[in-house]
Amino acid sequence: MTEETWGRICETLEQAIGKSNFATWISPLKLHSVSQGVARFDVPTSFVGDWVSRNFGDQILRHLVRHGEPVQRLEFSVAAPRRAPVQPARPPEPVADMPGAPLDARFTFDSFVVGKPNELAHAAARRVAEGGAVSFNPLFLYGGVGLGKTHLMHAIAWDLHKKSPHLRVVYLSAEQFMYRFVQALRERDTMGFKELFRSVDVLMVDDVQFIAGKDSTQEEFFHTFNALVDQNKQIIISADRAPGEIKDLEERIKSRLQCGLVVDLHPTDYELRLGILQQKVDDYRQQYPDLVLADGVLEFLAHRIVTNVRVLEGALTRLFAFATLVGREITMDLTQDCLSDILRTSERKVTIEEIQRKVSEHYNIRLSDMIGPRRQRTLARPRQVAMYLSKHLTERSLPEIGRRFGGRDHTTVMHAVRKIDELRAADSQIEEDLRLLRRTLEG
Numbered sequence: 001m002t003e004e005t006w007g008r009i010c011e012t013l014e015q016a017i018g019k020s021n022f023a024t025w026i027s028p029l030k031l032h033s034v035s036q037g038v039a040r041f042d043v044p045t046s047f048v049g050d051w052v053s054r055n056f057g058d059q060i061l062r063h064l065v066r067h068g069e070p071v072q073r074l075e076f077s078v079a080a081p082r083r084a085p086v087q088p089a090r091p092p093e094p095v096a097d098m099p100g101a102p103l104d105a106r107f108t109f110d111s112f113v114v115g116k117p118n119e120l121a122h123a124a125a126r127r128v129a130e131g132g133a134v135s136f137n138p139l140f141l142y143g144g145v146g147l148g149k150t151h152l153m154h155a156i157a158w159d160l161h162k163k164s165p166h167l168r169v170v171y172l173s174a175e176q177f178m179y180r181f182v183q184a185l186r187e188r189d190t191m192g193f194k195e196l197f198r199s200v201d202v203l204m205v206d207d208v209q210f211i212a213g214k215d216s217t218q219e220e221f222f223h224t225f226n227a228l229v230d231q232n233k234q235i236i237i238s239a240d241r242a243p244g245e246i247k248d249l250e251e252r253i254k255s256r257l258q259c260g261l262v263v264d265l266h267p268t269d270y271e272l273r274l275g276i277l278q279q280k281v282d283d284y285r286q287q288y289p290d291l292v293l294a295d296g297v298l299e300f301l302a303h304r305i306v307t308n309v310r311v312l313e314g315a316l317t318r319l320f321a322f323a324t325l326v327g328r329e330i331t332m333d334l335t336q337d338c339l340s341d342i343l344r345t346s347e348r349k350v351t352i353e354e355i356q357r358k359v360s361e362h363y364n365i366r367l368s369d370m371i372g373p374r375r376q377r378t379l380a381r382p383r384q385v386a387m388y389l390s391k392h393l394t395e396r397s398l399p400e401i402g403r404r405f406g407g408r409d410h411t412t413v414m415h416a417v418r419k420i421d422e423l424r425a426a427d428s429q430i431e432e433d434l435r436l437l438r439r440t441l442e443g
């Protein structure tokens with residue numbers, strides 16, 4: 001199909017669905033190809049693709065057929081990443097034959113919001129991005145889903161590219177590493193594979209937990225790792241958990257991964273979520289200055305969507321798209337309507353029973369002692385911790401919490417909460433225990 005035909009179809013569509021809808025949804029589509037009954041379009045985001053497919057798919061299909069195109073199906077794929085808030089000055093030239101995956105232009109240090117939960121990871125990433133002498137090798141970033149590990153790795157790569165364009169910086173997922181390795185095995189070119197990976201200056205492998213249990217890939221990864229460390233080349237690794245906790249990962253790899261700096265990206269807190277939302281809004285306003293957002297909407301979202309940043313971003317994108325589509329200001333009502341499914345699944349549903357179970361596991365006491373009458377310190381302290389967490393992570397009242405802890409009085413719960421607050425300030429072990437427990441419970 002020619003551009004001209006698509007142009008004519010667009011004119012008809014614009015009349016049918018109105019200027020504003022057309023500008024929001026159809027203009028961003030780029031016809032990629034029509035072949036074997038499938039018309040393929042590039043879209044700026046998967047959200048736009050889904051929306052167009054659901055709301056305008058039939059109309060587009062009808063028009064294509066009316067213009068003589070034998071199309072039975074439409075396909076939308078994300079062509080280029082969304083515009084970055086601050087674009088890197090110049091995208092890096094891909095190094096010929098390098099095995100890396102492309103970098104996302106949005107994932108830069110400028111667009112990374114720093115808060116308490118990620119400040120250490122951010123500082124370490126910045127340090128590595130400065131280049132120069134390798135101070136810790138590898139840098140191992142870990143944390144739950146969607147907390148910014150990939151973002152930081154890409155940011156390092158962008159910065160290194162900008163500062164030292166000659167450096168061979170390679171970013172890829174552990175899955176891609178395995179895929180390349182299997183391909184090399186199939187083509188009997190493992191030497192080529194080894195040479196390629198050993199010639200990089202900076203290697204970043206994302207989601208390394210993927211190679212756990214995959215014996216020969218682990219073996220190859222281990223040798224690549226050692227060869228690069230011996231040459232004093234920087235390695236950056238990410239995973240969803242600490243090296244020691246990755247099941248089925250060889251011990252020697254675990255210990256290698258622990259040799260450098262291991263940093264944890266903690267689950268986001270309210271302030272960080274709000275900061276990220278504010279940054280996205282500022283970014284969006286550059287494109288749509290007329291965006292009207294009622295007071296309290298961002299605070300509401302930051303409070304309610306605690307799962308991960310990806311979900312938070314998705315919620316905001318949907319809200320923007322919806323508001324643009326219907327030409328309405330983003331009010332609290334619109335937010336609740338439009339995001340009801342996300343809000344439902346993001347509700348924090350920690351129960352007192354869960355807290356009791358996790359806390360007794362953590363302190364290695366019996367669950368029955370959590371609610372039982374015994375009062376020695378080794379049992380009373382975990383019980384107080386569990387009461388404290390029940391107060392902070394559930395909506396239960398003090399009397400209700402007391403009842404669930406073996407029928408204790410609400411003043412006992414109050415005392416426990418106060419006691420743990422005091423201990424937190426004085427005893428870093430308690431603070432660390434609480435951090436870990438919160439993380440497992442909320443994660």
Ligand SMILES: Nc1ncnc2c1ncn2[C@@H]1O[C@H](COP(=O)(O)OP(=O)(O)OP(=O)(O)O)[C@@H](O)[C@H]1O
Binds near residue numbers: 148149151240310
């Ligand atoms: N601190 C932050 N500031 C701005 N954006 C963030 C931040 N943390 C995460 N994000 C955004 O959240 C999304 C998910 O982040 P990312 O892909 O880096 O997560 P991840 O930790 O690699 O997760 P996964 O383990 O699922 O791959 C990205 O769009 C990223 O830009």
